[in-house]
Amino acid sequence: MRNANELIKEVRCKLEDIDKGFLHISSTFHSILMVLKDSQGNLICWTYGDDSKKTLPRVSYKAAYIMARVAKKHGIETIVVRTQGPGCGKKIAIRSLMYLGINIDIIKDCTPIIHHGISLPKKEFHD
Numbered sequence: 001m002r003n004a005n006e007l008i009k010e011v012r013c014k015l016e017d018i019d020k021g022f023l024h025i026s027s028t029f030h031s032i033l034m035v036l037k038d039s040q041g042n043l044i045c046w047t048y049g050d051d052s053k054k055t056l057p058r059v060s061y062k063a064a065y066i067m068a069r070v071a072k073k074h075g076i077e078t079i080v081v082r083t084q085g086p087g088c089g090k091k092i093a094i095r096s097l098m099y100l101g102i103n104i105d106i107i108k109d110c111t112p113i114i115h116h117g118i119s120l121p122k123k124e125f126h127d
Contacts (some may be wrong), residue, residue, distance in 0.1 A: 002050040027087030032060045034067050034093065045070040060089030071102055078103045081083035084110045
């Protein structure tokens, strides 16, 4: 079995002091993508975790740990979280960030709701 360090990719980024960060979490059933931005929308760091062995909670915790470490390097103490997707990893990542000492200001779920469009009228049945 692969360990969680092999499942996470991290981008190195430049260090600067930022007061408030914005975290975008996109979660599917087998992967999680976390993007950390500053208030102007500039990319600070991103992590991507993927596991097909149904252990997404472990991968999302490791991705949240990396995000918390990078946020603390940049001096970010408060973040706004925007989540998207049907996966369970987003809830675990948010709980992990709170446990690791990051204050979360707002959590917004932007998952689109599927409504299957407009249904066509039924055809008449003739004997």
